[in-house]
Amino acid sequence: MAMKYLDKYPKKFRGTGGIRPILRVLRTMIKTTLHRPVTILYPYEKEWIPDNYRGRPGLRFDRCIGCGICMRACPTTCITMVDAEDDDGKIVKRPQVNVGRCMMCGYCAEYCPVDAMTTTPDYELAEFTRKDMIYDPRRLAFEGTTEMMEVHLEEHLQSNLDKGIEDKPTAFFDTDRPVLDDDLCIGCSKCAKVCPTSAIEMVVVGQNAKGRDIKRPKLDSTKCVCCENCVIDCPKDALKIEEVL
């Protein structure tokens, strides 16, 4: 390797005549006359942007399961879960984004376990009032959402790499699962109520001294997306997320 610029400059002999600078200027002049202009007339012409551009977040309403992972992953807490009517008229939880606060980091799309949240190439977001900046779940939908706008979480397990196994990439919603501390659980079945995928089922495991049923949550790990709703809502902190690394 050698220096490219420092070997040439500063030039020791700066030349005597004026012909070289004139030739240089002529070259640049011809170049700039022949080239297209590098600027564009912005509001009328727009620059081409790729599909993976991180503009405002977009939502595919029917794919969303209302787990709230996007809400917790958001660094600026611009996402809140609100009640919305789905196509059948049922009330469901869906994310609402305050785009005025959004920093376009794309975390909501990255952590979404069902690829319902996407990034969109929509960047012209100016509105007249701040209230208009709040996008409700239906307004978040973006027409022409493509596969490129999805952001996939493709992580490899470190323990597998250490053993020399190179399997398919996974994500936290495939591997991490809540585990129950049996001594702390009071069987209130709150976890089963908040679970967005109904992966938790309360099963009777026995009867106490008064003859009442003792209930314990049973997890269907194929349905679970590790949204931590049960962990947060547990009144006795009996549930904990077990991370697979």
Next chain:
Amino acid sequence: MSELSRTGYHTDKMWVTMGPQHPFSHGLWTLRVKVDGEYILDAEPEVGYLHRGWEKECENRTYAKIIPMADRLCYSASMTWSHLYCKVAEEALDVEVPERAQYLRVVADEICRIQSHLMWLAALGTDLGNLTIFLWCLREREFFLDLNVRLCGQRLTTNYPRIGGVRNDMPYYFERDCMRVVDRFENSLWDIINLTDESSVFVSRLKGISYLTKKQVANLGITGPAMRGCGVDYDVRRDDPYAAYDKLDFEVPVLKDGDAYARYRVRVEEMFQSCEIIRQAFNALQKIPKTAPYRLKVSKKIPAGTHMAHIEDPRGDALMYLVSDGSGSPYRLKVRSPVFVNVSASKAMLDGCRVADIPAVMAMIDMCLGETDR
């Protein structure tokens, strides 16, 4: 001491306040200079107008949420700052980043370095009154920002490195685009050099002002290209290698002159070297299979302890110090901004210069207030 006080022609000494809104300041900061006629006797930088409480805000965010915040430390070196944050978190977690991610980070860092240096050269052009340099540099910079869009979806706030790897693999067309841009850029940088080095006006504005010795540099803690222009042969990329820099062959430009012109030349040569690093990194990336892992799954919590990491920012030696208490968010995250230290040396840099030299001298530390005030 200035020349004037030696000759005996004294005028009344007075303090002149430049800033916070001054064309030379490139942001919100004030430089108070004590002048004796045309000569500068003393200088005092005042920073803090852009203080956002960045370090404190990190303390109530989880580790993953700090990465997009680290992007916003500096508008033109976002990639290196988020890389630095991920590096200190990886060191705390004791995670070895996959090779593919290491090379991708090198490519992203060098794109960031080139566009940051181009922003500096553009600003230097306007400071010295040559608007053509400004326009040409920003035209070239736009191509590198477009590369950022292709790689991670945003021009400036990249949010690309992750703890344990990078956000996404490069798209299939990225290497082709990157090679085209780098080849084109090397040619057009010579055009820009024709405007600067071939112009005796430009050179005479920089040559022979603001001399710093090696000893002064060591005492004042100046790092980065400003240090290498004063003859100190140190670059974190080579001397304390991180990512894949130890597997790459590149030169660190060092000049013994120690004046503002030397600092300018070091930066221009660094842009050429960055192009070379990008080429070598892509050669190495071709040998790694495309299905190779680029991101590791890491724990959300970092075990208790103190950890430190530093990397070569376009502006100097950037350092982060992390104190974790075993929870999901840091107990303390300290940032050592290179510009904050470099600007504190403005008295030594400006001593004996004229008032008209201030823009040229202060442009050489490439001021960025986002990381200075944090």
